[in-house]
Amino acid sequence: MDLIGIIEQGLIASLAAIGVFISFRVIDLPDLTPDGSYVLGGAVSISLMYVGVPWILCLVFGGLLAGFFGVLTAIIHNKLGVNSLLASILIMTMLYSINIRVMNGPNISVPKETAPMEEARYTEKTKLDDLLGIKSSTSISEVDTTKQTKKTLSPFREKSGYNSTILISLIVLISVFSTIIFLRTEFGIALRGYGGNKEGIKNLGINPELMSIVGLFLGNFYAGLAGSLFSMYGGFADVNMGQGIVVTSLAAVILGEIIFGRFHLFYNMMCPVIGAVVYQILLALAMRYGYTIGFQSSDMKLVTSLFIIIVIGLRRVEVRKWLNLKTSE
Amino acid sequence: MVELKNIRVVYNKNQTNEKKALDGLNLTIKKGEYVTIIGPNGAGKTTLLKILTGEIHPEEGDYVLNGRDIKHPKPYKLFRNVGIVYQEPDRGVFPDLTIEENLILGSKKGNRFFSFGKYQGLELLKSLNMGLEDRLKTKVKELSGGQKQALAMILAAITYPDLLLLDEHTAALDPKNVEKVMELTLKINTEMGLTILMVTHNMKIVEKYAKRIVEIKEGIVTRDFMYERPQSQVGTDRIRASL
Ligand SMILES: Nc1ncnc2c1ncn2[C@@H]1O[C@H](COP(=O)(O)OP(=O)(O)OP(=O)(O)O)[C@@H](O)[C@H]1O
Ligand SMILES: [Mg+2]
Numbered sequence: 001m002d003l004i005g006i007i008e009q010g011l012i013a014s015l016a017a018i019g020v021f022i023s024f025r026v027i028d029l030p031d032l033t034p035d036g037s038y039v040l041g042g043a044v045s046i047s048l049m050y051v052g053v054p055w056i057l058c059l060v061f062g063g064l065l066a067g068f069f070g071v072l073t074a075i076i077h078n079k080l081g082v083n084s085l086l087a088s089i090l091i092m093t094m095l096y097s098i099n100i101r102v103m104n105g106p107n108i109s110v111p112k113e114t115a116p117m118e119e120a121r122y123t124e125k126t127k128l129d130d131l132l133g134i135k136s137s138t139s140i141s142e143v144d145t146t147k148q149t150k151k152t153l154s155p156f157r158e159k160s161g162y163n164s165t166i167l168i169s170l171i172v173l174i175s176v177f178s179t180i181i182f183l184r185t186e187f188g189i190a191l192r193g194y195g196g197n198k199e200g201i202k203n204l205g206i207n208p209e210l211m212s213i214v215g216l217f218l219g220n221f222y223a224g225l226a227g228s229l230f231s232m233y234g235g236f237a238d239v240n241m242g243q244g245i246v247v248t249s250l251a252a253v254i255l256g257e258i259i260f261g262r263f264h265l266f267y268n269m270m271c272p273v274i275g276a277v278v279y280q281i282l283l284a285l286a287m288r289y290g291y292t293i294g295f296q297s298s299d300m301k302l303v304t305s306l307f308i309i310i311v312i313g314l315r316r317v318e319v320r321k322w323l324n325l326k327t328s329e
Numbered sequence: 330m331v332e333l334k335n336i337r338v339v340y341n342k343n344q345t346n347e348k349k350a351l352d353g354l355n356l357t358i359k360k361g362e363y364v365t366i367i368g369p370n371g372a373g374k375t376t377l378l379k380i381l382t383g384e385i386h387p388e389e390g391d392y393v394l395n396g397r398d399i400k401h402p403k404p405y406k407l408f409r410n411v412g413i414v415y416q417e418p419d420r421g422v423f424p425d426l427t428i429e430e431n432l433i434l435g436s437k438k439g440n441r442f443f444s445f446g447k448y449q450g451l452e453l454l455k456s457l458n459m460g461l462e463d464r465l466k467t468k469v470k471e472l473s474g475g476q477k478q479a480l481a482m483i484l485a486a487i488t489y490p491d492l493l494l495l496d497e498h499t500a501a502l503d504p505k506n507v508e509k510v511m512e513l514t515l516k517i518n519t520e521m522g523l524t525i526l527m528v529t530h531n532m533k534i535v536e537k538y539a540k541r542i543v544e545i546k547e548g549i550v551t552r553d554f555m556y557e558r559p560q561s562q563v564g565t566d567r568i569r570a571s572l
Contacts, residue, residue, distance in 0.1 A: 186433060186437065189426060189430050189433055189434055190434060190437065192423070192425055192426055192430075193423040193425075193426055193430075193431075193434050195425060196423045196424040196425040196426065196470075197419070197420070197422065197423050197424065199420060200420060200421060200422065200423055202405045202408060203408050203412070203413055203420075203421070203485075204408065204434060204435065204437060204484070204488065205405060205406065205407075205408040205409030205410075205437075205488065206405065206434075206437060207405050208405060
């Protein structure tokens with residue numbers, strides 16, 4: 001098994017888990033928008049690659065646009081008094097149509113470096129092979145550079161000059177630490193305060209609507225960033241790739257909480273990251289060895305949801321009593 | 330200064346269950362005053378506080394706060410000038426934040442931040458003698474109800490609101506904590522100079538601490554007077570307190 005690849009995928013997924021952590025844990029506003037905004041992130045960033053936007057900006061724009069739809073969810077929740085879950089389902093559904101528009105179809109793949117090259121080689125070959133033969137390689141590179149300047153290539157292609165593991169780790173590290181620092185600022189404290197006591201925030205004269213807007217923006221920004229990164233990494237975006245992303249991210253957060261407990265803010269923020277990586281490893285193990293017990297990959301969502309139900313159940317005092325477990329929590 | 334003139338509030342207007350909660354209420358409170366509001370259940374006390382925080386708007390009547398005519402305030406903005414502490418300790422504190430972070434949050438007044446507020450909060454915390462000043466890194470959800478309520482009082486006070494409202498804020502506490510929270514209430518009034526409007530059903534609190542008493546019944550003020558405390562009672566209380 002390719003452990004590095006699994007960890008890389010886990011780290012990418014951890015960005016979405018950070019987003020879910022922010023909406024479900026920090027501000028306590030359940031939000032399903034990521035099922036759509038994750039896809040939007042990928043769709044936007046790959047589309048932007050075709051017009052030659054640098055890949056790092058593609059990632060950022062993917063995140064920002066996804067965050068914008070989180071803001072819409074928050075506004076519907078605030079202004080229409082709809083609960084956040086329903087508001088997010090509406091936006092998520094809306095995003096299905098929007099994503100297909102953005103991609104101009106149900107999926108899109110990253111610009112290829114090989115296609116134009118092969119194209120070039122093919123046209124050049126017929127001419128040059130017959131005449132010069134050896135000269136062909138320089139001609140290819142000339143064609144290559146002129147044709148490639150328009151499109152951005154994925155940093156995850158072979159020989160891109162980037163180490164994918166380092167690149168992904170760096171993005172995750174920056175995300176984690178900037179979020180930790182942000183949550184420790186005065187505004188971040190207010191955001192966390194809002195999560196625990198929404199009325200209390202209002203009673204201190206702080207605008208609670210602003211808290212929900214910023215919180216859901218951040219939650220979906222990370223979902224969009226994860227979607228962008230996943231698409232560049234995998235080489236494509238697909239309209240269905242976001243399905244169940246909130247649930248798997250929540251499972252990751254919960255896994256992380258089981259491993260790390262809920263201590264300090266620093267460890268709190270590590271929960272989604274560690275959880276997502278462990279989840280990915282478990283997923284790979286299930287794929288690899290699951291067949292012995294008749295497991296198929298489509299069963300993973302069933303198992304994930306059951307896992308969440310069981311863990312949440314085990315946190316309830318009544319259930320613990322019923323199972324004769326310690327109720328010290 | 331707070332002025333309420335001829336305030337009328339009707340719940341469920343034009344429905345079969347229409348209810349007049351305030352029926353032409355008049356009340357003036359001067360800066361720095363400490364007013365105790367009493368009255369039976371359903372008299373309209375909480376409704377009065379909701380008018381003052383801007384959560385509901387009167388059908389009729391005027392509300393003037395510090396010379397400003399309050400007509401249709403933004404839902405949260407009036408809270409920058411009017412603080413409130415409720416009966417339930419959990420409503421006034423932030424459970425997942427530490428005591429210190431709660432104080433930081435309390436020091437915010439709208440978008441501004443007063444470092445002085447945090448300092449003042451620490452001083453009040455020390456004066457409680459609950460040992461909370463040594464547990465600044467403790468999460469507030471680990472505190473007892475009485476400790477939470479004391480902290481809620483401090484948070485409401487350190488924004489220096491023009492008016493601090495207390496809706497039966499000692500009703501959920503045991504006698505010892507009632508004492509502590511009431512001492513804190515008095516301190517906030519006398520030492521910080523905040524104007525306080527307190528609703529209570531606890532006659533012991535009225536006897537021991539009240540200055541001006543306003544009685545509300547069926548949506549209007551039925552009595553409004555300065556409480557004359559028997560001298561000897563005060564004397565014994567002082568001695569008891571100093572022991
Ligand atoms: N949201 C509401 N809708 C309808 N009627 C209400 C509402 N809130 C209060 N009332 C009614 O208005 C009247 C005044 O209520 P209010 O809560 O102000 O009384 P109170 O003096 O605070 O009573 P208590 O001492 O029990 O707290 C009561 O008859 C109550 O039933
Ligand atoms: Mg009441």
